[in-house]
Amino acid sequence: MIKHRLKGLLRDAWALGLYHTGLWRVADRLAPRRLLVLAGHCVEDPAVNGDLPADMRISRSRLTQLLGALTSRFEAVTVDEGWQALQAGSGRSMVALSMDDGYRDNLTVLPAVLEETGARATVYLESRALLERRPNWSHGYFWLLAEGGLRPVEVARAYMAHADDEDACVRLEQLLLEERASAYQVKRVLKYQARREERDRVLGQLVEERGGDLQALCERIHLTLAEADEAAAAGLELGGHTRTHEVLSTLEAEEQAAEIEGGREDLARSLAGGAPTTFAYPFGRRWDFDGASEEAARRAGYCLAVTTHAGVVTADSPAYRLPRLMIDEDTSIPQAVVQAAGGYLLLERLGLHLLE
Numbered sequence: 001m002i003k004h005r006l007k008g009l010l011r012d013a014w015a016l017g018l019y020h021t022g023l024w025r026v027a028d029r030l031a032p033r034r035l036l037v038l039a040g041h042c043v044e045d046p047a048v049n050g051d052l053p054a055d056m057r058i059s060r061s062r063l064t065q066l067l068g069a070l071t072s073r074f075e076a077v078t079v080d081e082g083w084q085a086l087q088a089g090s091g092r093s094m095v096a097l098s099m100d101d102g103y104r105d106n107l108t109v110l111p112a113v114l115e116e117t118g119a120r121a122t123v124y125l126e127s128r129a130l131l132e133r134r135p136n137w138s139h140g141y142f143w144l145l146a147e148g149g150l151r152p153v154e155v156a157r158a159y160m161a162h163a164d165d166e167d168a169c170v171r172l173e174q175l176l177l178e179e180r181a182s183a184y185q186v187k188r189v190l191k192y193q194a195r196r197e198e199r200d201r202v203l204g205q206l207v208e209e210r211g212g213d214l215q216a217l218c219e220r221i222h223l224t225l226a227e228a229d230e231a232a233a234a235g236l237e238l239g240g241h242t243r244t245h246e247v248l249s250t251l252e253a254e255e256q257a258a259e260i261e262g263g264r265e266d267l268a269r270s271l272a273g274g275a276p277t278t279f280a281y282p283f284g285r286r287w288d289f290d291g292a293s294e295e296a297a298r299r300a301g302y303c304l305a306v307t308t309h310a311g312v313v314t315a316d317s318p319a320y321r322l323p324r325l326m327i328d329e330d331t332s333i334p335q336a337v338v339q340a341a342g343g344y345l346l347l348e349r350l351g352l353h354l355l356e
């Protein structure tokens, strides 16, 4: 814990030092060729995503500031363009924005921000939400908390009352007994312990009982196929993000292949621009995917896969485990600039890893 805090302090001090003295320019010249990939979900648009969790949204003004600070200093690319340039030996100091899941604000708000800042972006699409208009389970859960009037404790109790799902129910009961059934903890059980079919069935039933409509929700929050094509025509790169957004490491290898390869086939068949070339793991932490996921992404025909672990991509980064910088309202501009300038890559060469 102390080590973790010390690392955070050092990381901030290094960023502020390089940023305010202008020494980030020296780092930029000395560091290896690189690509910083930012990762978010939604740009705030009350009509589209007003009831989604706050940590999934970034305000238009903050995103504009952040992207402007980067595109005025570094070359703006999509994820695919940046990676191809690194492989070809041509790119030097690049920055890309990526947005996961395919929310409608990526069309209603994002293109104007990209135009204003000159940034480029890649949007990672869940094919079932795009094509069948069925959102993943987490949106049923978020709806129950935001619109359905339930507290996390009540969702846990309702789940236990309705689900034939022993592992998840034992874990939820334990959380209730320990008075730890927070929104975060209940979500963790539904994400990692619950049986998929039971979880989807029960959450769907609970939403319906409270007058919710998941298909209508999907229409409001997720891009349609025509809108995704429109976004691509406006210059966004479209990438794959599985069919249904499960934690891949909880699935058997064949199920992972169905999610990853199947998701790419769905997109290849449907999108005007054809098959996507880049892929993002759902959730993206190193315990959320495994070797079988990497293999499935490669076999599916994706040239790379991005995670949600911090870092900067270089030409020799492992193609199916590329790092990204998660962004939100509190993302520090000096941090982002110094990361894009390769300031931390120089320290890593000296054996000092400050980003994780």
Ligand SMILES: [Zn+2]
Pocket: 100, 101, 241, 245, 281, 282, 283
């Ligand atoms: Zn996602």
